[in-house]
Amino acid sequence: MEVGLNNTHKFLSKIATNDGHGENSPYFDGWKAYDTNPYHPLTNPSGVIQMGLAENQLCFDLIHEWLMNHPEASICTPQGGFDFKEIALFQDYHGLPEFRAAIANFMSRVRGSRVKFDPDRIVMSGGATGAHETVAFCLANRGEAFLVPTPYYPGFDRDLKWRTGVELIPVVCESSNNFKVTLEALEDAYDKAKESNIKVKGLLITNPSNPLGTFFDKETLKTLVGFINEKNIHLVCDEIYAGTVTNGNKFVSIAEILEEVPTICDHNLIHIVYSLSKDMGFPGFRVGIIYSYNDTVVSISRKMSSFGLVSTQTQHMIASMLSQNDFVDNFIHESRTRLAHRHDMITRELAEVGIGSLESNAGLFFWMDLRRFLKEPTFEAEMTFWRIIINEIKLNVSPGSSFHCNEPGWFRVCFANMDDATVMVAIERIKSFVHETRMLEIKTKALAKTKKQCWQNNLTLKLSSRRLEEIMSPHSPLNSPMLRAQN
């Protein structure tokens, strides 16, 4: 006998039955479009190209070569085989000492060795996803909040809020000053929280930023530190993209601020989240790191890490790989070079057809400015246009509203998860679209003129009239996720 939906929902928890996982949002339409029709140069050349996935696929050749030369890194090779039992049994949540040392070493070298990290502060987690949730559990109770500058990575809505019951309050950043985080915006957000009787426990920044692809300059970082110190709230710095900064020497980590000006704040307020998913391109290995300057947080998050430890098989391999400084330095350098090249190529080509983007020098994506393509500066128009990009241009890019951007017309475009040829195909598609749109505009103006004069004429355009309608006069019903997102 079928039990009614309501009844069944009573059997499960609220968390299991709410939308806190974030996957019911309309933005998954882009993924679905890609999944059902994925591009392939030979078997499906007119499929959807995936440009919504921030993956770093540019340097696997270097890793592959290293692995072939270091079979002992795999505990299961004859050379590494004798380690198998010890590694397989090791479930100490402190992690293999050599793993922690290698991670601390890598983190330091990514920052040009300008700072050192203490291996005893390295805490494992199930990817950065697990790290963020754990940090939220440590720093905030149900109903308390974190401030987050917009636009921000959509996964934070799940990672920080879903099972923890913690709230996120946006710190609104605007294109007029290149989306920089201002003290005014911080104070604004903090005050709004206070008015709503929500206790703010911390500020979460992603540096370099996802989706902007920019990183914080030293002065802004110091301002942020001053702000959190004055309010006595935590600062969580997600530095997951630290290794993707094209000019590595310019990047300033929060660790460097603390080292340069140790008295700038109470160090117990500072926590870093890191992962190997972006810098190394290893999302499958689930190597997340919490690095806190607060001893209690280190201790408790380490106990919580039992819920998401890194497989010792992976710890062992990473320990071997990242303790080799020649390899590490070369990898970091080469990765930066290739990312810079890919970034420059795509942004330059698009600029040629009048498509601009936020000036950026980090990340695996760029923040594309398509405001002028919107019929009107609304989120409905953004969604409408986004559907055109997916269904007609056949590119899965991510609309700014999914990142809680306060201004419609911005899109995040990933460029490091494909080969050169695919990038060229994507560029060509965009160029064609821009060209066609221009033609369409010209013809439409002409049509409007003609209609005025000869309204009885039955002119039809060869191009999709549906597209015409959608660009020139959106009629789709209000799609309110964007309105909700603004709250």
Next chain:
Amino acid sequence: MLSEKVTCNSHGQDSSYFLGWEEYEKNPYDEFKNPNGIIQMGLAENQLSFDLLQSWLEKNPQAMAFKNYNNQSIFKDLALFQDYHGLPAFKNALVKFMSEIRGGSVSFNPNNLVLTAGATSANETLMFCLANPGDAFLLPTPYYPGFDRDLKWRTGAEIVPIHCSSLNGFRITKSALEDAYKQAEKQNLKVKGVLVTNPSNPLGTSLSLHELDLLVNFISSRNIHLVSDEIYSGTVFSSPSFISIMEVLKNKNLMNTEIAKRVHIVYSLSKDLGLPGFRIGAIYSNDERVVSAATKMSSFGLVSSQTQHLLSEILSDQNFTKTYLSENRRRLKERHEMLVSGLKKSGIGCLPSNSGLFCWVDMRHLLSSNTFEGEMELWKMIVYQVGLNISPGSSCHCSEPGWFRVCFANMSEETLDLAMQRVKSFVELMPKQNNQSCHQKLMNRNSRRTKSLPKWVFELSFHQQEIVANER
């Protein structure tokens, strides 16, 4: 400044279970380097069959080298694979393995399986899916101390004990179930389900058909869930043979009913294969909503793709799995007998058991008083005097003092032999008629030493007193 979760101690690590580990860490036995050190008998690890795994690895180099059978590198694909649905080849192999453990009596659908970072993560995730903060699960005592952390800490769920007694071999009874339910109601806790470990940790026994029937009837009449943690299912080394809850549902023709949707299994490769470091756990549920929610939650603790790949290769080799399962069982049985007979020579009995990596040992006759204080006193002597880290029953929430969990599969035969000799010497110092004064003598002799014990040892007595007060 920090959350309540940080400042409470629901992580459970102030419990004697973990503190015994700490003492072992400070003074670990080593045959050559530290022959008087503490022997670790509080760790439920399976170290008996690594040679079998190692020899498989030597014979199957491609599994080791990130290569497929066509000798092409699969490193990149694995490095990028973060799909929370898991590697299909691995899930297919894992469900077959689970079925094989159950003698083929049930089969599992890989689409109903959710991979998690160890059973620790699986149990917590299931709680997040089934219980709201303040809701309760009923657990038969004694139970694995880690549940206090896994089920309660971050979820806000509560545990209400189903008291089991030595009078009937710690079996679950109908009245115990009902008493627990009533107790929860008295505390204004909404009961969302029952969680059992089958085979049981720490008892080392598998649930009888009668108990399983009771459980199914109970959850059916109360409209609640049943979680069966079957992490030790592959360690059943003697009769009665293991009966999985799924088998019971099948035999009662309940497989496609609402009741079946409320039965969930937790599994892991940490005990059966002895791979706790690899963090391979799983949730199996017949309720697609639970599967769906748990799958999304698994993002917080996925299994490393390289580990999934390696295990898919190992478990797909059914010649290997068949040999491994039977040989592993044989070795466990042998080792179990060694412990039981060794203890018997010292006049110490165990609960008759057929599974697990430990025995539930009856030391009630060695207590100076039939209290948890007496148990703690005896435990301290065993840790410091005898040099064995074993787990006191109170850390497992046993309602009767005097029981201890003693592990046997995490050491060599020689070490186990030595442990038995130490026990014999210790017991010989304690003539039956004169327990009281002998305890006193031992305590006095070591009073200098006890004075230098860390504070927590004395704080424990107070804590145990609290347990006694709450549970009686």
